[in-house]
Amino acid sequence: MAQHDAGAxxxxxxxxxxxxxxxxxxxxxxxxxxxxxxxxxxGVFARMHAFRGTxxxxxxxxxxxxxxxRHREERHMATxxxxxxxxxxxxxxxxxAPHLRAAGHAVFAPTLDGCAERRHAxxxxxxxxxxxxxxxxMLFFEDLHDIVLVGxxxxxxxxxxxxxxxxxxxxxxxxxxxxxxxxGETIADHVKRxxxxxxxxxxxxxxxxxxxxxxxxxxxxMKKWALARYTPHPVAAMTEPVQLNSFWxxxxxxxxIWCRQSANPPLAHQRRAAETLKARWLELDTGHYPMxxxxxxxxxxxxxx
Numbered sequence: 439m440a441q442h443d444a445g446a447x448x449x450x451x452x453x454x455x456x457x458x459x460x461x462x463x464x465x466x467x468x469x470x471x472x473x474x475x476x477x478x479x480x481g482v483f484a485r486m487h488a489f490r491g492t493x494x495x496x497x498x499x500x501x502x503x504x505x506x507x508r509h510r511e512e513r514h515m516a517t518x519x520x521x522x523x524x525x526x527x528x529x530x531x532x533x534x535a536p537h538l539r540a541a542g543h544a545v546f547a548p549t550l551d552g553c554a555e556r557r558h559a560x561x562x563x564x565x566x567x568x569x570x571x572x573x574x575x576m577l578f579f580e581d582l583h584d585i586v587l588v589g590x591x592x593x594x595x596x597x598x599x600x601x602x603x604x605x606x607x608x609x610x611x612x613x614x615x616x617x618x619x620x621x622g623e624t625i626a627d628h629v630k631r632x633x634x635x636x637x638x639x640x641x642x643x644x645x646x647x648x649x650x651x652x653x654x655x656x657x658x659x660m661k662k663w664a665l666a667r668y669t670p671h672p673v674a675a676m677t678e679p680v681q682l683n684s685f686w687x688x689x690x691x692x693x694x695i696w697c698r699q700s701a702n703p704p705l706a707h708q709r710r711a712a713e714t715l716k717a718r719w720l721e722l723d724t725g726h727y728p729m730x731x732x733x734x735x736x737x738x739x740x741x742x743x
Contacts, residue, residue: 522590525553526553588613590613593616614729642671648668652726697722
C-alpha cells in the first residue's frame with residue numbers, strides 16, 4: 439500500500455451494506471471494497487484517501503483517482519440536520535447519510551433526548567419543546583447556518599419547533615412522511631395508535647406490534663436489525679400539545695415527502711402541511727421508513743432544491 443494521509447481515513451463504525459465516503463479538498467483515491475450487505479447480499483464500502491505524491495492502491499482493490507477541476511465553479515455544499523421520529527434514534531439515518539456525504543454535504547443525525555442510546559437519561563419533563571431546544575443549542579454551538587432541516591414522523595414536530603426558535607439558521611425544511619401539528623394539537627388528534635406499553639416516563643409499541651405493524655414494510659433482515667434498536671419514546675413528547683407560536687405563519691423554503699405505502703401520518707395531514715407552507719410536494723412509493731427501504735431515493739429527494 440502507498441502511504442496516505444491518516445487523517446483522511448474514514449473514522450467510526452462501518453455499518454454493513456453502506457457506502458461511506460468523505461470529501462477532501464485535494465486529490466482523492468477511492469478504494470472500493472467488497473462487503474456483505476445486511477441481508478447477505480454483496481455490498482460495497484468505499485474509503486477515501488488523500489494522496490501525497492504518487493502511489494498505488496493494493497492490486498486486490500479497485501481504485502479511482504479523483505482530481506478536482508479547479509476551473510469549474512464549486513457547487514453549493516449544504517449542511518443537513520436529520521431528526522428521527524418516535525421509537526428511533528440517529529441510527530435510523532445510517533443508510534441515508536453516506537449518500538449525502540458522498541455528494542459533499544455535511545450531515546448531523548443527533549439522537550433526541552431520552553431516545554435510543556440516550557434512553558438512560560429518560561426523566562420527567564422531556565417534551566417536543568425541550569428536545570427542540572437541545573437541537574437549537576446544537577446549531578448554535580456547532581455554528582451551523584443555512585441548514586437543511588429534515589424531520590420524519592414525530593421528528594416533524596421537533597423540526598417545526600427548532601425552525602421557529604432558530605429561524606436565522608434555517609435554509610430549507612423537509613418533512614419526510616412527518617407529523618406536522620398546528621399549535622395546540624396532539625398526535626392523537628391525527629393518528630390513532632394501538633394500545634401501547636406506557637409508563638410514567640415513556641411509551642412504545644410491544645415487540646409484536648412493532649414487528650407486525652410498525653416495521654411491516656421492512657424485509658426480514660432489516661426488520662430484525664430495526665427491532666433490535668427501537669426503544670420507547672418520552673411520553674410527554676407523544677401526548678402533550680405542541681407549542682408553535684409562529685411557525686405556520688412564517689415563509690419557509692419547504693418540501694413535503696409523502697410515502698405512498700404509509701398509513702400514518704395520513705395523506706390529508708401531509709397535504710395540509712404542504713398547502714399551509716406552500717411547499718413542494720414529493721412522493722416515494724414506499725412505507726413509513728424510506729430511510730431504511732429507499733435510502734438512495736430519499737437522499738436524492740433531500741438534495742432536490
